[in-house]
Amino acid sequence: MTKNWEVYAFRYAAMPERYEAELFIGGRPDANWGMDYFFWMLRSGTEVIVVDTGANAAKMPAKGRTPLISIEDALAGVGVKAEDVSQVFLTHAHWDHIGNLDSFPKAHFWIQQAEMASITGPDMTFAKIRGAYQADEVQRLVGLVYEDRITFLDGDGCFADGVDYLLMPGHSAGQTALRISTTSGQLLLASDAVHYYREAAEELCFLAFNDAKAMLSSLRRCKAEIAGDWDRMIPGHDPQVTWRYPAETHLSNGDPVALRVDLAPIKGLEL
Amino acid sequence: MTKTWKIYGIRYATQNGRLASHTFLWGSAEEELAGLDYYSWVLVSDDRAIVVDTGGAERKIKGLGRQWIASPLDGLKELGVDPSNVEDVIVSHAHWDHVGELAAFPKARFYMNDLEMESITGEDMTFAVMREAYHAEEAQQLVGLAYEDRLTFLRGDGQFADGIDYTLIGGHSAGQIALTVQTDRGPVVLATDAIHLWEEVEKERAFLIFHDLRQMLKGYRKMNQMVAGDLTRLLPGHDPLIKDRYPIVKKHGDEPFILDLGGVI
Numbered sequence: 120m121t122k123n124w125e126v127y128a129f130r131y132a133a134m135p136e137r138y139e140a141e142l143f144i145g146g147r148p149d150a151n152w153g154m155d156y157f158f159w160m161l162r163s164g165t166e167v168i169v170v171d172t173g174a175n176a177a178k179m180p181a182k183g184r185t186p187l188i189s190i191e192d193a194l195a196g197v198g199v200k201a202e203d204v205s206q207v208f209l210t211h212a213h214w215d216h217i218g219n220l221d222s223f224p225k226a227h228f229w230i231q232q233a234e235m236a237s238i239t240g241p242d243m244t245f246a247k248i249r250g251a252y253q254a255d256e257v258q259r260l261v262g263l264v265y266e267d268r269i270t271f272l273d274g275d276g277c278f279a280d281g282v283d284y285l286l287m288p289g290h291s292a293g294q295t296a297l298r299i300s301t302t303s304g305q306l307l308l309a310s311d312a313v314h315y316y317r318e319a320a321e322e323l324c325f326l327a328f329n330d331a332k333a334m335l336s337s338l339r340r341c342k343a344e345i346a347g348d349w350d351r352m353i354p355g356h357d358p359q360v361t362w363r364y365p366a367e368t369h370l371s372n373g374d375p376v377a378l379r380v381d382l383a384p385i386k387g388l389e390l
Numbered sequence: 391m392t393k394t395w396k397i398y399g400i401r402y403a404t405q406n407g408r409l410a411s412h413t414f415l416w417g418s419a420e421e422e423l424a425g426l427d428y429y430s431w432v433l434v435s436d437d438r439a440i441v442v443d444t445g446g447a448e449r450k451i452k453g454l455g456r457q458w459i460a461s462p463l464d465g466l467k468e469l470g471v472d473p474s475n476v477e478d479v480i481v482s483h484a485h486w487d488h489v490g491e492l493a494a495f496p497k498a499r500f501y502m503n504d505l506e507m508e509s510i511t512g513e514d515m516t517f518a519v520m521r522e523a524y525h526a527e528e529a530q531q532l533v534g535l536a537y538e539d540r541l542t543f544l545r546g547d548g549q550f551a552d553g554i555d556y557t558l559i560g561g562h563s564a565g566q567i568a569l570t571v572q573t574d575r576g577p578v579v580l581a582t583d584a585i586h587l588w589e590e591v592e593k594e595r596a597f598l599i600f601h602d603l604r605q606m607l608k609g610y611r612k613m614n615q616m617v618a619g620d621l622t623r624l625l626p627g628h629d630p631l632i633k634d635r636y637p638i639v640k641k642h643g644d645e646p647f648i649l650d651l652g653g654v655i
Contacts, residue, residue, distance in 0.1 A: 265526035
């Protein structure tokens with residue numbers, strides 16, 4: 120019998136203004152979608168898998184993002200100590216996903232081989248593709264290899280009982296989604312394979328990519344995974360995630376931090 | 391008319407003996423060899439100096455019990471080449487004894503094969519035995535150079551400059567390249583570590599450290615073919631016989647330090 124997992128999305132930062140023209144090819148300059156920043160956690164009993172590490176707080180202001188809570192505090196709010204976490208799954212290596220590797224000193228990390236090859240290789244000779252990565256963070260990943268703290272994945276596979284990983288290339292060479300068993304059924308944690316629900320629904324072309332066609336093909340694969348049930352999908356940056364799901368912890372201003380995205384949504388979806 | 395180059399080998403360290411069991415696959419622990427010499431190289435023409443590999447860091451060479459002769463950077467200066475102004479450094483592969491002085495070339499563009507970068511930052515390095523000859527901080531420095539837009543990735547075979555071609559040999563490392571350099575006495579293949587010792591080619595004896603055994607062995611044959619069997623035109627990366635066979639340009643004390651590897655034998 121497959122193990123079921125609780126799935127948390129932690130909203131650690133937000134950009135209240137993010138316009139369609141900055142997000143998608145052909146986007147309108149006056150349509151504000153906003154952008155939320157998440158990292159995630161799977162929990163089953165006492166076993167914890169952290170998914171991505173968020174952006175480094177010190178780097179966010181210069182990039183126009185507002186940090187709302189630290190990674191450590193977000194996890195502490197649901198009873199998890201970052202310093203004790205033993206497993207961290209990295210969906211890809213963009214700056215807003217691997218900014219806090221050292222918050223997890225005891226962890227082993229997993230990432231696609233294709234992502235590592237891309238972020239250290241000829242892809243990085245293109246300034247526009249290089250722009251979403253940070254040299255020091257990539258160097259830290261290299262360091263982890265030599266510390267024997269990384270395992271490289273190749274394509275699709277089983278990560279744990281009830282957790283499969285799916286390579287969804289395009290946004291980045293090694294972008295990965297997770298298919299997770301929960302008490303509500305199977306959930307697709309798309310991460311940045313799908314940034315916004317509407318991106319997948321309308322096959323919009325996100326403006327930051329490694330391979331546009333692959334990215335669009337991956338949108339289709341994600342849609343096929345959820346078989347028409349949008350509650351099965353958790354996009355990587357959609358503010359609708361923040362307001363649709365029950366929150367276990369909040370900021371002092373009442374905004375949600377820890378969302379239980381494996382539970383039934385409490386609000387409808389606008390597509 | 392193709393440009394010709396001078397090839398200088400800078401012998402910056404040496405080793406006083408080495409067991410065959412530490413050198414060749416199936417080598418005997420009873421067989422004593424002469425030990426490896428350590429080189430950095432520079433290709434010089436009228437208007438340009440291209441460094442090939444930087445040599446290993448002094449503290450690492452000494453830490454392994456090798457005998458340090460003099461800094462490869464001093465060797466360059468003796469040849470009238472200022473490391474701080476060098477514009478091009480070719481990295482034949484990223485083993486520690488070849489990339490120990492990357493920071494000594496602040497103005498240089500570096501050139502390395504793409505498969506080498508993938509190997510030193512990827513799955514290959516999760517195998518401890520494959521990780522042995524690579525060091526994390528040097529792999530990180532190479533990544534840093536890529537992000538500063540100072541690393542050009544070479545792919546496969548091609549022309550580097552007028553009179554200098556590169557060939558992907560692989561084998562010893564995933565991205566090991568050899569250079570074919572036009573000199574006054576015709577083309578010379580600078581194998582660097584595609585061949586450590588002439589004996590590897592002469593007797594098809596496999597060097598003990600490799601990424602892909604078959605690729606390395608096929609590489610020996612390929613390079614032999616490239617020089618049409620004339621091994622005086624095939625320069626190994628570590629052979630102690632080099633100092634005895636090529637003209638010495640400069641000594642450091644008693645030790646041959648700079649050799650003219652494109653010179654007349």
